[in-house]
Amino acid sequence: MIIVGAGQVGSSIAASLAAEHDVVVIDTDSARVDELTYSHDVLPIEGDGTDLETLEEAGIADADMLIASTDSDETNIVVCGVSAIVGDPFTIARVKRPQYLRAWEQRRGAFDVDFMVCTDLLAAKSIVGVIGLPTAQDVDMFADGLVQMTEFEVPADSPVAGQTVAEADRFDSLTFAAIIRGEDVLVPTGETVIEAEDDVIAIGSPESMRAFSTAVAPQEDEASDVVIVGGGEIGFQVARLLEEGGYKPRLFERDEDRARWLAENLPNTTVLNGDATDQELLERESVGDADVLVSALDNDQKNLLSTLIAKRMGTGRTVAIVNTGDFTELFEAVGVDVAVSPREATAEEITRFTRARRAENVAIIEGDCAEVIELEVDGDSALLDRPIRESMADLPDGVVVGAITRGNSLIKPRGDTAIERGDHVVVFTDTDVLSEVTEKL
Amino acid sequence: MSPVAVDWRTSATLVGTVLKALTVPLAGTAAVAAWYGEATMPFLVPLGLTLVAGLALERFDRRDLGLRESYLMVALTWLAIAFVGAIPFVLAGQGVLADPINAMFESMSGVTTTGATVIDSFDAHGKSIHLWRALLQWMGGLGILVLAVAVLSQISVGGAQLMETETQTQDLTKLTPRIEETARLLGMLYVGLTALMVLSWLALRVAGLAPNVTLYQAVAHAFTAVSTAGFSPEPASLGYFSPAVQWVTILFMFAGATNFVLMYFLLEGDPSRLRGSDEFRFYLGIVLGAAGLTAAFLAVDGQFQRVEPLVRHALFQVVSIVTTTGYATVDFDLWSAGAKHVLFLAMFTGGMAGSTTCSIKTLRWLVVVKSLRRDLFTEIHPEAIRPVRLSGQAVDEETIKDIYGYVLLSLVIFALLTVLVVIDATRVAGGVGEFEAMAAAASTFLNIGPAFGAAGPYGSYLHFPDTTKLAMIALMWVGRIEIIPVLVILTPAYWRS
Numbered sequence: 037m038i039i040v041g042a043g044q045v046g047s048s049i050a051a052s053l054a055a056e057h058d059v060v061v062i063d064t065d066s067a068r069v070d071e072l073t074y075s076h077d078v079l080p081i082e083g084d085g086t087d088l089e090t091l092e093e094a095g096i097a098d099a100d101m102l103i104a105s106t107d108s109d110e111t112n113i114v115v116c117g118v119s120a121i122v123g124d125p126f127t128i129a130r131v132k133r134p135q136y137l138r139a140w141e142q143r144r145g146a147f148d149v150d151f152m153v154c155t156d157l158l159a160a161k162s163i164v165g166v167i168g169l170p171t172a173q174d175v176d177m178f179a180d181g182l183v184q185m186t187e188f189e190v191p192a193d194s195p196v197a198g199q200t201v202a203e204a205d206r207f208d209s210l211t212f213a214a215i216i217r218g219e220d221v222l223v224p225t226g227e228t229v230i231e232a233e234d235d236v237i238a239i240g241s242p243e244s245m246r247a248f249s250t251a252v253a254p255q256e257d258e259a260s261d262v263v264i265v266g267g268g269e270i271g272f273q274v275a276r277l278l279e280e281g282g283y284k285p286r287l288f289e290r291d292e293d294r295a296r297w298l299a300e301n302l303p304n305t306t307v308l309n310g311d312a313t314d315q316e317l318l319e320r321e322s323v324g325d326a327d328v329l330v331s332a333l334d335n336d337q338k339n340l341l342s343t344l345i346a347k348r349m350g351t352g353r354t355v356a357i358v359n360t361g362d363f364t365e366l367f368e369a370v371g372v373d374v375a376v377s378p379r380e381a382t383a384e385e386i387t388r389f390t391r392a393r394r395a396e397n398v399a400i401i402e403g404d405c406a407e408v409i410e411l412e413v414d415g416d417s418a419l420l421d422r423p424i425r426e427s428m429a430d431l432p433d434g435v436v437v438g439a440i441t442r443g444n445s446l447i448k449p450r451g452d453t454a455i456e457r458g459d460h461v462v463v464f465t466d467t468d469v470l471s472e473v474t475e476k477l
Numbered sequence: 478m479s480p481v482a483v484d485w486r487t488s489a490t491l492v493g494t495v496l497k498a499l500t501v502p503l504a505g506t507a508a509v510a511a512w513y514g515e516a517t518m519p520f521l522v523p524l525g526l527t528l529v530a531g532l533a534l535e536r537f538d539r540r541d542l543g544l545r546e547s548y549l550m551v552a553l554t555w556l557a558i559a560f561v562g563a564i565p566f567v568l569a570g571q572g573v574l575a576d577p578i579n580a581m582f583e584s585m586s587g588v589t590t591t592g593a594t595v596i597d598s599f600d601a602h603g604k605s606i607h608l609w610r611a612l613l614q615w616m617g618g619l620g621i622l623v624l625a626v627a628v629l630s631q632i633s634v635g636g637a638q639l640m641e642t643e644t645q646t647q648d649l650t651k652l653t654p655r656i657e658e659t660a661r662l663l664g665m666l667y668v669g670l671t672a673l674m675v676l677s678w679l680a681l682r683v684a685g686l687a688p689n690v691t692l693y694q695a696v697a698h699a700f701t702a703v704s705t706a707g708f709s710p711e712p713a714s715l716g717y718f719s720p721a722v723q724w725v726t727i728l729f730m731f732a733g734a735t736n737f738v739l740m741y742f743l744l745e746g747d748p749s750r751l752r753g754s755d756e757f758r759f760y761l762g763i764v765l766g767a768a769g770l771t772a773a774f775l776a777v778d779g780q781f782q783r784v785e786p787l788v789r790h791a792l793f794q795v796v797s798i799v800t801t802t803g804y805a806t807v808d809f810d811l812w813s814a815g816a817k818h819v820l821f822l823a824m825f826t827g828g829m830a831g832s833t834t835c836s837i838k839t840l841r842w843l844v845v846v847k848s849l850r851r852d853l854f855t856e857i858h859p860e861a862i863r864p865v866r867l868s869g870q871a872v873d874e875e876t877i878k879d880i881y882g883y884v885l886l887s888l889v890i891f892a893l894l895t896v897l898v899v900i901d902a903t904r905v906a907g908g909v910g911e912f913e914a915m916a917a918a919a920s921t922f923l924n925i926g927p928a929f930g931a932a933g934p935y936g937s938y939l940h941f942p943d944t945t946k947l948a949m950i951a952l953m954w955v956g957r958i959e960i961i962p963v964l965v966i967l968t969p970a971y972w973r974s
Contacts, residue, residue: 292862299862300871310860317860 038125039078039098039391040085040115042068044360045130045155048383049103050078053390060094063106065377067078079476085115088122090238097339098121099243103386105130113147120148128386132156132269153385159378160273163355166183166374167259167328168281169249170353173235176399178410178462179441185213185399185408188252192211196252202226209448210240214406221405221466223434238399239408239438239462241446259352264288265312266333267298270357270378274330279304286321288312312342324349331356336363343372356398406466408438411477412458418476425451434466435473451453482974486537488549493534495554496527499561502612503527506565509732510605519568520605522563545743545971548962551624555954558620559585562613565606578943578950585950587613589957590621590835592707592803592926593949595939599712604693607710611700618704618833619667621957625831658729663737666744667703667833668955674729676700678722686721694718702726705733705833707803707926714934715804718790723806727796731764734828745930755868760799760829760839767823768795774815789818791816801835803926803934810933817929821912824919825887835924835957837887841880843867886960887923894918894952898945905942918942921949922956 037051038044040201042063050059050072059078062085063069069080085092096102102125104112109131116127129149131137137154140146165175165186174187191196196204201212201224215222216235222228230236238248262278264271267289278285279302286306289295299307310317312331323329329346330332331339336359343354358364358377367375388398388407397410413419419427424437439462440447440455445451455461465473507520542550562584566574573579579595586593587610596602678695681687694710701708711717715726732740739757742750751757772791781787790807797804798820809820827836845867855861864871895911895918902909909917913930917938920928927934938946955963965971 151511288860295862296864300864303866303869306858307862308858309862321858321860 038062038091038094038096038102038119040102040104041112042072042080043105044379045109045383045386046105046251047072048380049105049386049390051076052383052387054078057390060099062090062094079346086111086118088118091115091119096125096140099123099125101126101128101390103128103130103390105386109133109136112148113198116149117147126150126391128153130155130382130386134269134273135390151389153382155378155382156269157273157356158385159270159376160277161459163270163274163330163332163357163374163376164277164281166355166376167262167278167330170259171246171249171252172245172349174399174401175245176397176408178239178399178439179446179460180409182241182441182444182446183239183410183439183462184245185239185438185464186245186249187216187401188236188238188249190230190232190234190236194232194252195254196230196324197232197234199230201228201230204230204251206251207240207244209439209446210238210244210248211436211438211449213237213239213408213438214401216401216405219405221401221434223436232461237406237408237464239436239464240448241439260317261326261328262286263323263329263346263351264328265292265329265331266339266357267294267307268332268334271330271332272302274332275302275305284325284412288317311347313338315345317350318345322344324351327352329354333357334359336360340370340372343367344370347371406434406472408464408465409474410462411474413457413461413477417455417458418452419455419461420457421454423452423454424449427455431476432466432469432472434469436464438462438464483545483549483759484540484543484971485546485549486554487540487542488546489534490537490539491542491550492553492557493531493537495531496534496557496561496817497531499527499531499616500524502616503561503565506605506612509608510603513604515603515605516569519565520609521567523564526564527561548965548971551958551962552954552966554620555588555958558588558616559570559612559950560589561955562609565609569603569606571603571606572596572598573939574602574606579939582938582946582950583610583802584613584952586921586926587706587708588617588620589924589953590617590704590706590801590833591921591924591953591957592701593921593928593932593938593953594708594926595937595946597939599710604710607708608693608697611697611710614704614706614708615671615700617957618706618733619664621833622663622667624958630747643905662741664739666737669679670703670729671699674703674725677725681719681721683727687719688724688921689718699729702729702802702804703733703833705730705800705802705828705835707797707801712935714806715793716806717810720785725788727793730796730800730802730804733802734832734834735760736829736831738831739829753868755866756829756840756843759843763823763826763839764796764799767799767819768792768812768822771795771816771819772974774813774819776811780812785799794820795823798925799826800828801923801925803920805927805934808933808935809892810929810935817944821916821929823967824916824923824925827923837884837923840867841884844872844877844880845884848881883960887956890952890955890960891915891919891922894922897948898941901945903946917949922952924953924956 037057039050040062042061045091053059054076061072061078062081062083064084066082069082072078073080081094096119102119106112106117112129116129119125119127127149128151130153132155134154134157137152140149140152162175166172171188172186173189176185208312212224214237215224262283262285264274264285264287267287274285275285277310284304288308288310289298290311292309295307295309323346328353331342333339339356343356347354355374355446356367356372358367358375364375364377384400388400418430437449440449441460503520503524507517510517565582566580566583567577573595574583580795582595675695678690682690697710715723739751739754768791772787775787775791793806794809825837826842827838829835830838830840851863851865865877895915898914898918916928917932920926931940932938
């Protein structure tokens, strides 16, 4: 396994893979390579990842997987291309600019990149998912948006608290995959009682997610007034995705030229040229009345500051981007409702991919205790051609089939549902049994 | 002495080419004159003159046409055609047009597609002279269409570069990579529309709905309707013809002032561009709104007893004025103040950019309206950045400034001409009413045609003093080629390097 680029994402991936795999890390910066060597059991090589000789030295000919994760999109794509000349590894490229991802999605496998992750788009999508659902902590999409996995936090005053799963499950095409209570992951039956402060993992159609969100917190209206602070790539993508969803967000950007560019490219967004830590400006634009404020600045201190100011002014919910380090929990502890770390998310996405290679999509549940994966059912699957009730007996505990898609339609799985070849299944699984499950499915 | 920085020789050779091309319509009109047994000499003499002048001018060295040379070429071309156009009127020696200033007024009014006439007695002029008037207008319309696509969209003339984004000439140039090719396509559409109008008039005749339409009438009016110009060989203009003919003519005037690139896409089977055009909706809205208002005033006044004539006459006059054609089906000078003032204000709108229309044009007004609305929003939200959008495309702030400048300049020139008309009329004769003077100034400078009072739709501009006529001749020219090219060549900086 070769990782090119020992930045935050690269190091984080290397750290999580080092225990199970032989990891070689290539970076041009010797200090970074040294640092990594002391902390983890990896083989460091100082050099240029786009250089064929360096890659050969790293053993590209026999490598199973290559992860290109430098700060330059173009370098990452070239690394994948060069590696495919001499070896046949599964290549993963991280990019920042969404246009590369869009081009690659036109023809998957283009540039000899087998899988492409777009950091900023990934972060923007998860923010937009959280905005759409007032009680959601985490949102992930499966099967081209047909299926959604959502982690709901049940507040103390929620009508759902105290109900059994059977009582709460009044929705078509929604499956309660798991309940996280403290450190425990429970696979619910009909009789399981949902308690306040539980995190409920639900899998189903996006519509049913919205309906359930309303059931969890009826007093919370769906957000309509969204303020975005910072018009970088993430801020821009969040605004663009919100526009697609029919929102008319407001966006603060400090740089005048950038603000002008944003205004021209976001027809339904009101772009304001100003500093989001300028309290007078926030006051005048009545940011306190906003339902959600997303802080997507480059600077973590400013993200924290602007969310806290907004919170004090009365903004409904605040979402902050965390750029450096592992501050997500700290942010959430001091009052930010949802903290999103794009690099962490990217590193996770890539790591997950290395674990379940067959998976079309993966989502990780907070704390790495469980995963939701999407698989296409092939000839050897334990699920094939028999009711789910029967196949469940052959699978370990802690596995739930959350949704099935056949063609372009979503099927809610029941005990007697038979799965056909070519169906896509979205499965919740405990991390402990992950490898066993992916093997059998 | 510092060298002149403008390569005027290149501009002159291009004018020479245009002059040479004028021999074709002159020869055609001479043939028509011979057919009707009228004098051919008034057309054959200028034919010889233009041929010699054209060939002589073409002998200059021709180099690449730069920005400065295009301004000069545009200004000179219109002036030269107007001069040549006046020669047959003088040589024919019929009625008031024998006078050189009257002849020049009529010719300039023709080639600028204005349609203001000095003719007081229509019968005094032969069929060939009336056809020459119509032909001048048709050439003027074709000229402005080519000019708009090939030249004005390339140089920054009061926001004319917006043509590039709004009319999507870029998309068209993808189909036809050369600008000449684009101009040729639009020229063919123009010819096609003219032919279609001739055929539809004749079809109405065959169907028995238009008893007094002849081939001559159909051609003479098709030439002046599609070019949104407005000369008619009939003293009663379109009032001479049946309601069916008037309805059909409304459509062709409307089409003449619709963006030709969008019409081209419509014919290609893509109506989405026309439907998606903010300017088209604005143009349509202005026409329908002004027609509705006019009809309401007429209804209150009890002008027409039945609905069909009321709607037809209101719509016809409004379309005629908004598109800057200048036909009339009734003497709207006799209408009440309400209806007349709606028509007066309609003079300032014009039709869509990229058509044969004149005046300020809906594109500029739409940008003005949108940017005013934007400015009101940023008044409350000073930090907000809100680009002005046309059909989804953001408009450059520099362009918006140009457009404000153009609109202001138009209104100032209009005001100055009004004052001149009033002073001059007072000096020579019994004076003129302010409203009449304003209407005559707007109608000539904005290239519409008829005004109110003595210069109303069934009147003429004959009674104005020669000094006023000369000023109007100059400003019809300035107005038609979008003011700036003329003003630019009058600045000393233009001639210096």
